[in-house]
Amino acid sequence: MSTYLVTGGAGFIGHHIVRRLLDDGHTVRILDNFSTGKRERVPTGAELFELDMTDVDAIRPAFVGVDGVFHTAALPRVPFSIDHPIESTQANIMGTLNVLVAARDAGVKRLVYSASSSAYGSQPTLPLTPDMRPNPMNPYALQKYVGEHFCQKFAELYGIETVSLRYFNVYGPNMADEGAYVTVISVFKRQTEAGEPLTIAGDGEQTRDFTHVFDVVNANIKAMTSPKVGKGEIVNVGAGEAHTMNKIAQAFGGPTVFVEGRKNEARHTLADIALTKELIDWEPQIKFNDGLAELLKAWGIEKSGQ
Numbered sequence: 001m002s003t004y005l006v007t008g009g010a011g012f013i014g015h016h017i018v019r020r021l022l023d024d025g026h027t028v029r030i031l032d033n034f035s036t037g038k039r040e041r042v043p044t045g046a047e048l049f050e051l052d053m054t055d056v057d058a059i060r061p062a063f064v065g066v067d068g069v070f071h072t073a074a075l076p077r078v079p080f081s082i083d084h085p086i087e088s089t090q091a092n093i094m095g096t097l098n099v100l101v102a103a104r105d106a107g108v109k110r111l112v113y114s115a116s117s118s119a120y121g122s123q124p125t126l127p128l129t130p131d132m133r134p135n136p137m138n139p140y141a142l143q144k145y146v147g148e149h150f151c152q153k154f155a156e157l158y159g160i161e162t163v164s165l166r167y168f169n170v171y172g173p174n175m176a177d178e179g180a181y182v183t184v185i186s187v188f189k190r191q192t193e194a195g196e197p198l199t200i201a202g203d204g205e206q207t208r209d210f211t212h213v214f215d216v217v218n219a220n221i222k223a224m225t226s227p228k229v230g231k232g233e234i235v236n237v238g239a240g241e242a243h244t245m246n247k248i249a250q251a252f253g254g255p256t257v258f259v260e261g262r263k264n265e266a267r268h269t270l271a272d273i274a275l276t277k278e279l280i281d282w283e284p285q286i287k288f289n290d291g292l293a294e295l296l297k298a299w300g301i302e303k304s305g306q
């Protein structure tokens, strides 16, 4: 059994990793400043370090005696990064650098970095493969991309093992549904609950590759233990299926309204996971239609469009 630190362990993805690690019998620490995380997501079995990763000296104690770090902490929304480029850069770039330094200095063996498919931006062809030239189209995408490079440099320069997982739109139980910066599934949930029409950006024919959080957790566990990674490799973590916003709105049912489309984001995303299979032996287990149907059921939302 190992001791793991999950940065952002009170966040959506981080808290699912924490639960899985505890279930597997590991010792688990959480480093979080609760900027977007929630206290109720911290289980009694985990040790909490309520710290801000933008302060490198403050976070050092959390890393002492740790075997591996799952680095999920970030200020994670594209529109937030456009509204707040400095704050998001401090958290997503300086925070990541600080986490790498603290992990290196504490002798941590491996760090798994939560990277983002937004690094691809618009590409001439699909599916998206990690050898494509990145095209970050907004501050968040750029920040997450820079983090991948720091992970690679730390493996090269200091020997700490790192691997970057580029997640494609993650959804699932306990996903964030409060505040101004939530993802489309949560926006549709709120609008359905409020009896409002679903707002669809642009023509609604843009596509996203939605990935269930349980699959993302599996990818993290495999990335932490695979003997084939550790040198800053970058792999996709996506379900490999494209879904339009119109189709998702149909699954929620009810009226829709079209609003101005979002610029500064790719129109389509679709993961190629051949390299992920090869390097960390990972494949998605949950089909989007099943994962979404389960969520809608849990939220008491009747599926009317299928």
Ligand SMILES: NC(=O)c1ccc[n+]([C@@H]2O[C@H](COP(=O)([O-])OP(=O)(O)OC[C@H]3O[C@@H](n4cnc5c(N)ncnc54)[C@H](O)[C@@H]3O)[C@@H](O)[C@H]2O)c1
Pocket: 007, 008, 009, 010, 011, 012, 013, 014, 031, 032, 033, 034, 035, 036, 037, 038, 051, 052, 053, 054, 071, 072, 073, 074, 075, 076, 091, 095, 114, 115, 116, 117, 144, 166, 167, 168, 169, 170, 171, 176
């Ligand atoms: N959710 C997605 O669809 C998605 C897609 C691609 C990549 N990612 C990446 O996955 C990771 C987790 O995303 P999420 O959706 O769970 O986000 P989240 O907002 O739910 O979780 C992020 C956590 O980090 C914490 N945090 C933020 N700034 C901090 C700081 N300065 N110090 C300490 N803790 C801090 C927050 O309080 C929160 O608990 C992020 O790195 C994000 O960029 C997410």
